[in-house]
Amino acid sequence: MVKTKLKKGDPVIVIAGKEKGKTGKIKQIIRGSDPNKVRVVIEGVNVGKKHVKHIEGVREGGIFEIERPIHISNVAYYDEEKGEKVxxxxxxxxxxxxxxxxxxxxxxxxxxxxxxxxxxx
The missing domain is CATH 2.20.70 (Ubiquitin Ligase Nedd4; Chain: W;)
Structure with missing residues (x-):
């Protein structure tokens, strides 16, 4: 198991990729079978569309926006008071x-x- 210094609820800033500069709180940490594949889901960051089929009596169909995971190396802890990564x-x-x-x-x-x-x- 990989020990990460970040945990659920921490404010983070994206430091690499197409979402660079966006901030949010960690919603979920996803640990893969490989210790190097730790990913995080951040509120309001890396939002994608998911097409869902209608199932009678279970759920409505349609297009939903969901937050996709980002590799943990692409985020850094964000100090909200100073407005900088830490x-x-x-x-x-x-x-x-x-x-x-x-x-x-x-x-x-x-x-x-x-x-x-x-x-x-």
Whole structure:
């Protein structure tokens, strides 16, 4: 399993491809059988049309707009306050008798969020 520094609900910006420059939040992370094929679905980005056939009693037919997945290497975490992309790091801090694992901004050193906190043995 590939460990990604991004997770569901994170604001991201597309850094490559035809959707370059668009921003949105991650709706879903799709992990393939190959560890290098991790893709993300982002709200309002890479929207395509899907033609759906009518099935009696189940669904209406028609043309629907759906968000298609993008490879995770083509997106970066987006700092909404500063309006720029950010490199994320993971660090482990010891505070008293607690061990805290957190994500942080590599440039400024600010903590983005905590992954977990547990007691030291």
């Amino acid at each position: 490199k994320i790091g993971i660090r482990i801090r010891e505070e008293g008798n607690k061990i805290i694992k957190e994500r942080y901004n590599k440039k400024t050193g600010e903590t983005i969020d905590q992954i977990y906190e547990k007691e030291k043995k």
